[in-house]
Amino acid sequence: xxxxxxxxxxxxxxxxxxxxxxxxxxxxxxxxxxxxxxxxxxxxxxxxxxxxxxxxxxxxxxxxxxxxxxxxxxxxxxxxxxxxxxxxxxxxxxxxxxxxxxxxxxxxxxxxxxxxxxxxxxxxxxxxxxxxxxxxxxxxxxxxxxxxxxxxxxxxxxxxxxxxxxxxxxxxxxxxxxxxxxxxxxxxxxxxxxxxxxxxxxxxxxxxxxxxxxxxxxxxxxxxxxxxxxxxxxxxxxxxxxxxxxxxxxxxxxxxxxxxxxxxxxxxxxxxxxxxxxxxxxxxxxxxxxxxxxxxxxxxxxxxxxxxxxxxxxxxxxxxxxxxxxxxxxxxxxxxxx
Amino acid sequence: xxxxxxxxxxxxxxxxxxxxxxxxxxxxxxxxxxxxxxxxxxxxxxxxxxxxxxxxxxxxxxxxxxxxxxxxxxxxxxxxxxxxxxxxxxxxxxxxxxxxxxxxxxxxxxxxxxxxxxxxxxxxxxxxxxxxxxxxxxxxxxxxxxxxxxxxxxxxxxxxxxxxxxxxxxxxxxxxxxxxxxxxxxxxxxxxxxxxxxxxxxxxxxxxxxxxxxxxxxxxxxxxxxxxxxxxxxxxxxxxxxxxxxxxxxxxxxxxxxxxxxxxxxxxxxxxxxxxxxxxxxxxxxxxxxxxxxxxxxxxxxxxxxxxxxxxxxxxxxxxxxxxxxxxxxxxxxxxxxxxxxxxxxxxxxxxxxxxxxxxxxxxxxxxxxxxxxxxxxxxxxxxx
Numbered sequence: 001x002x003x004x005x006x007x008x009x010x011x012x013x014x015x016x017x018x019x020x021x022x023x024x025x026x027x028x029x030x031x032x033x034x035x036x037x038x039x040x041x042x043x044x045x046x047x048x049x050x051x052x053x054x055x056x057x058x059x060x061x062x063x064x065x066x067x068x069x070x071x072x073x074x075x076x077x078x079x080x081x082x083x084x085x086x087x088x089x090x091x092x093x094x095x096x097x098x099x100x101x102x103x104x105x106x107x108x109x110x111x112x113x114x115x116x117x118x119x120x121x122x123x124x125x126x127x128x129x130x131x132x133x134x135x136x137x138x139x140x141x142x143x144x145x146x147x148x149x150x151x152x153x154x155x156x157x158x159x160x161x162x163x164x165x166x167x168x169x170x171x172x173x174x175x176x177x178x179x180x181x182x183x184x185x186x187x188x189x190x191x192x193x194x195x196x197x198x199x200x201x202x203x204x205x206x207x208x209x210x211x212x213x214x215x216x217x218x219x220x221x222x223x224x225x226x227x228x229x230x231x232x233x234x235x236x237x238x239x240x241x242x243x244x245x246x247x248x249x250x251x252x253x254x255x256x257x258x259x260x261x262x263x264x265x266x267x268x269x270x271x272x273x274x275x276x277x278x279x280x281x282x283x284x285x286x287x288x289x290x291x292x293x294x295x296x297x298x299x300x301x302x303x304x305x306x307x308x309x310x311x312x313x314x315x316x317x318x319x320x321x322x323x324x325x326x327x328x329x330x331x332x333x334x335x336x337x338x
Numbered sequence: 339x340x341x342x343x344x345x346x347x348x349x350x351x352x353x354x355x356x357x358x359x360x361x362x363x364x365x366x367x368x369x370x371x372x373x374x375x376x377x378x379x380x381x382x383x384x385x386x387x388x389x390x391x392x393x394x395x396x397x398x399x400x401x402x403x404x405x406x407x408x409x410x411x412x413x414x415x416x417x418x419x420x421x422x423x424x425x426x427x428x429x430x431x432x433x434x435x436x437x438x439x440x441x442x443x444x445x446x447x448x449x450x451x452x453x454x455x456x457x458x459x460x461x462x463x464x465x466x467x468x469x470x471x472x473x474x475x476x477x478x479x480x481x482x483x484x485x486x487x488x489x490x491x492x493x494x495x496x497x498x499x500x501x502x503x504x505x506x507x508x509x510x511x512x513x514x515x516x517x518x519x520x521x522x523x524x525x526x527x528x529x530x531x532x533x534x535x536x537x538x539x540x541x542x543x544x545x546x547x548x549x550x551x552x553x554x555x556x557x558x559x560x561x562x563x564x565x566x567x568x569x570x571x572x573x574x575x576x577x578x579x580x581x582x583x584x585x586x587x588x589x590x591x592x593x594x595x596x597x598x599x600x601x602x603x604x605x606x607x608x609x610x611x612x613x614x615x616x617x618x619x620x621x622x623x624x625x626x627x628x629x630x631x632x633x634x635x636x637x638x639x640x641x642x643x644x645x646x647x648x649x650x651x652x653x654x655x656x657x658x659x660x661x662x663x664x665x666x667x668x669x670x671x672x673x674x675x676x677x678x679x680x681x682x683x684x685x686x687x688x689x690x691x692x693x694x695x696x697x698x699x700x701x702x703x704x705x706x707x708x709x710x711x712x713x714x715x716x717x718x719x720x721x722x723x
Contacts, residue, residue, distance in 0.1 A: 049547045056572070057540030064537045167375045168560045170590070177567035177597050188539065188571050260567070261536045262560040264373065270534060306540040310531040311503045 055185050057306040058299060063191040065298020066198040067253050071271055072278030072290035073202065074249030080222035080285035081242035084134060084145045088153035089250050089275050090268030096122055096251030097267065098160060100258040101171050111173065112193055115255045119248045126247025130240045138239070153268060161265040169263040176259050194256035201252060202291060205245070209287070218242055222285060250275075277321050283334020292332060296320070362649040363400040365420035366642070367431035367441065372407035376559050376588055377634050378433055381455060383627050384638035385430065387619075392646040399646050406432050413437035414444060421448040427649040428452065428659050430641045433634070435459035435506035445469040451648075451660045455641040456606075456634045458583070459509040463686040471663050471677045473641045475689025477506070477556075480582040480604045481514035483691035484554070487602065487705045489521055491716040492577055494551035498527035500541065500565070501556035510556035510582045518554075526550050533561050538568050546574045553578075559585040566597040570721050577717040578602055587632050587694065587701065595699030600718045602695050602704075606672070607636035610703040610711050611692060613673040630701075640672045 071093060078086045086092075096118055103114040129152065137148050178189040209215035220228040221238040229235050253271075261267075278297055282289025297317055304316035324332060366385055369378035382403075389399050402424045406413035413432045420426050421444065428451040432438050438457035445452040446467050454462060454472040458480060463472045488494050497518050501507035508530060515525050526548045531541060542565070545553060553576045555565060562585030569579070579601045585591060586603035609620040609630075619639070623631045645659075648666060652658030664685065667676045677685040693705035695714055704714035 053540075053543050053547050056543035060537055060539040060543075161371075165371060165375070167371070168373060170560065170563055170594075172594055177570040179571035179573075181573070186539075186572050188568075257536060260564075262564065301535075302537060302540045305531075305535075305537075306544050310529055310535070310538070310541045313532060313535060 052184050053306060054303075057302045059185060059187055060191070061299035061302030062295055063188065063195045063298070064302065065295035066195040067256050067294075068274060068278055068298050069291045069294025070198050070201065070249050070253040070256070071275045072282065072294045073205065073287055074246040074253070075275040076279045076282070076285055076287060076290040077218075077222075077242050077249075078246035079279065080287075081218060082134065082138060082239050084138070084149065085276070086243075086246065087146060087149040087272055087276075088129075088156060088268075089246070090270065090272030091153035091156040092122070092126065092247045092268075093250040093254040093271050094160065094263075094265065094268040095125065095156060096254030097258050097261075097263045098164065098169075099251065100255040101169055101263050104171055104173070104258075111171065111255055111259045112197065115197065115252050118251050118255045122251030123244040123248040125251075127240045127244035129247070130243035134243060135236065135239065153272070157265045157268055164265070167264065171258045171263065173259045188260065190259045194259075197252075197256060201249070205249075206287070214238075214241070277317060280331055281321055281324050283331030286331065286333045289331055289333035361398040361400055362646065362654055363402070363424065363426045364642075364645060364649060365402045365404065365417075365424060365426040365429040365431075367404045367406050367413055367416050367420070367429060367433075367437070368638075369408040369433045369437075370403070370405035372405075372409070373560065374408040374434055374558055376590055377456075377584065377632065378408075380588075380632045380635035381431070381433055381638035383623065383631065384455075384635035384640075385642045387623065387626070388639045388642035388646065391643060392650075395647070397646050397650040399642075402426060404431075406437050408434050408437065410436050410440040414440050417441045417444045418448075421450050426450070427652075427654050427656055428645045430455060430638065430645050433457065434504075435462065435509065436504055438462055439505055442467055442470045450656055451645070451663055453641040453645050453663070455638040457506070459505045460513060461509065463683045466684060468684075469660060471685040473637050473644070473672065473675060473687050475606050475691055476513070476683070476686070477510040477582065478513040478517065479606075479689045479691050480510060481517050481554070483604050483693055483705065484580040484582070484602060485514070485517050485521055485523070487693050487714070488552055488578055488580065489523070491714060492551070494523055494577055496526045496548070496550045497523050497552040497554055498545045498548055498550035498576075499525060499529075499554045499556075500527075500545060501530050502533040502558065502561060503530035504533070506558075506584065507556045511554075514554050514556075514582070518552075523552070531561075533558070536564075538565055539572055542568050542572045542574055546572055551577045552580055554580045554582070555586070556582045557585045559588055559590060562586050562591050563594055563597070566591075566594075566601065570597050573721065575718060575720050579718060580604075583633070587634075589630055589632070589701070592696045592699055592701050595696065596722075598696040599698065600696065600715055602693055602714075603701070605633045605692050605694050605701075606689055607633040608692055608694060608701070608703040610709050611636075611671070611673075612709050613671055614669075616671050619671045636671050640668075640670050640675060643670055644668050644675060 075086055075089050099118050100111050100114050103109045104111055137145050175189050179186040209219055217233045218238050220233055221235050225235055278293040279290050282293030300316055300320050301313045305313050368381045369375055392399050404416035406416050420429055430453050432441055433456055435457040438454045439459055439462050442462055446469050451469050456474045458474050458477045460476045460478055499511045499514050501511040518525055527545050581601055581603040583604050587605050591598050648662040649659045652662050667674055675687050692703055694701040695704045697712055702712040704710045704712055
């Protein structure tokens with residue numbers, strides 16, 4: 001509050017400041033270009049401006065990180081249960097984005113509401129992929145599994161490109177650029193909503209995995225496939241469900257990003273890489289780790305973008321990634337299994 | 339007998355010449371698909387109209403189209419194919435600065451004349467190349483006209499520059515900084531972002547913290563929309579948003595009027611451009627393709643018209659086509675076009691620039707004032723909640 005008042009004094013001291021434009025936020029009125037600020041007030045207003053910039057980037061990072069977490073959790077569940085790294089994960093997300101786009105433009109269903117349709121459809125899609133393709137390669141060499149998932153991803157992105165061309169699609173909702181201001185920091189409304197949905201879905205997932213019989217069966221399969229089978233768990237079915245959940249989560253993430261991002265067939269590759277970094281960072285197979293990893297990557301990108309340069313975002317993320325691997329090779333919350 | 343031989347010889351020389359005079363084989367490289375496709379579409383349509391008009395002039399063009407998806411490696415491959423396998427006389431394109439800059443070097447190597455329609459990176463025509471001609475203005479032209487407008491309408495003292503870290507973006511930012519500083523505007527923020535990020539909020543918050551009078555952006559389509567959306571979220575509200583063509587000049591951007599109203603964008607051509615035939619050409623384009631063209635379409639049209647005429651006059655010879663391009667001048671919807679050497683440029687058209695502003699979800703020509711259809715809205719009126 002002190003900082004706020006101090007900023008206002010700075011503003012009053014500057015009648016010569018020619019700004020015809022209107023500012024809505026308290027924060028924007030208050031900070032003042034260094035040149036014009038009297039020396040006395042300078043440290044105070046600079047402090048305020050640094051705080052605003054810092055919290056702005058921190059909050060954006062956490063909100064974006066929530067969606068990243070959702071992508072990471074999907075990948076980690078699939079890996080946990082099947083020990084298959086799903087390189088088609090980003091492309092599944094891309095399918096979710098296109099689904100959201102067409103539900104919005106053709107049927108006028110709000111992107112956030114449309115996840116009610118996207119989730120079951122993407123679940124079925126994932127289950128189908130598992131039953132028809134992945135299951136057959138479960139006992140194959142790891143490199144064959146990798147080739148299989150990469151191939152699936154290529155088929156998906158190229159099919160979409162063939163059907164809808166590689167043009168960028170932009171989904172504009174009434175709230176695509178809306179924001180609320182809290183203490184001078186503007187918070188994107190669509191990101192807040194998507195973050196809330198992410199939290200709800202993650203909570204539901206935890207409940208499902210830890211409190212229901214089926215969830216426990218999935219976790220048992222993840223812990224030890226053979227032992228689980230001996231205990232009478234239908235591991236094939238669990239695998240199908242796990243891949244379905246993973247795909248549904250990726251599809252949901254796609255739906256949640258759609259109102260604020262743009263959509264094109266190759267968009268998946270960006271997110272596959274991100275999801276991979278998140279899961280490895282958090283510990284392969286660890287759901288809590290993926291949640292943490294997602295938020296961490298989101299914050300690193302956002303804060304790093306401000307203090308080092310937005311062209312360096314990826315470098316920052318990968319340095320963080322390498323450091324974690326260097327000091328904790330199994331990831332933040334991973335347990336090394338051999 | 340002598341007469342007969344002479345006649346025979348004459349027929350032998352003249353006949354193929356007559357047959358050839360009508361047809362020239364030309365290449366066209368463009369971002370037909372990929373991230374820049376929304377702009378690429380304008381170039382394709384412009385070329386389509388040029389081919390029709392060349393036909394009306396008695397020049398049949400055998401056009402080989404190549405898609406480079408906006409990527410330099412693919413563009414190089416396309417160029418090589420056109421130069422060696424298809425053996426075209428000349429090439430129009432490619433669209434983006436990164437691809438055009440790469441292809442320019444191949445034009446020199448294969449000694450094949452190329453006209454670059456819309457790429458504006460300064461260096462492209464500053465490398466002492468003999469075979470590279472450019473109809474497009476440079477990023478210096480883009481920045482210059484916007485800063486002219488800003489300094490005439492207001493008294494901006496500070497400017498923030500935000501550009502994507504591509505050839506086009508970096509060149510645009512560099513030109514803007516040079517010109518701004520010459521005019522006594524202090525550049526208080528400069529950053530190159532890597533395109534395709536879902537979140538520019540933190541960068542924009544930093545821009546807002548420097549409280550600039552002008553915000554100058556260089557971006558392609560998708561990022562232009564994203565940047566303006568997030569500027570609105572953050573409440574970034576300077577005296578003016580200046581966009582250096584490209585992403586800010588397409589209809590898709592203007593249609594998002596919640597975030598695009600009031601944004602200025604420099605352009606090389608508009609419907610109201612002061613050159614003969616502009617209006618009629620605009621109408622014809624709209625009738626044929628069902629949407630309004632951007633300046634890219636006009637530049638591509640003019641480039642193909644020039645290349646077609648030069649190549650036909652040269653009888654399909656690459657060297658003679660190059661000479662025709664160096665010495666000739668043409669009059670069309672971009673006014674008089676000459677390829678000149680000046681300010682370190684070679685074979686560069688001196689472009690006359692205009693400025694458009696998005697008003698009510700439409701691009702309106704607002705500058706220079708003598709060609710303006712609407713008065714420029716200055717300063718930026720602020721965001722509506």
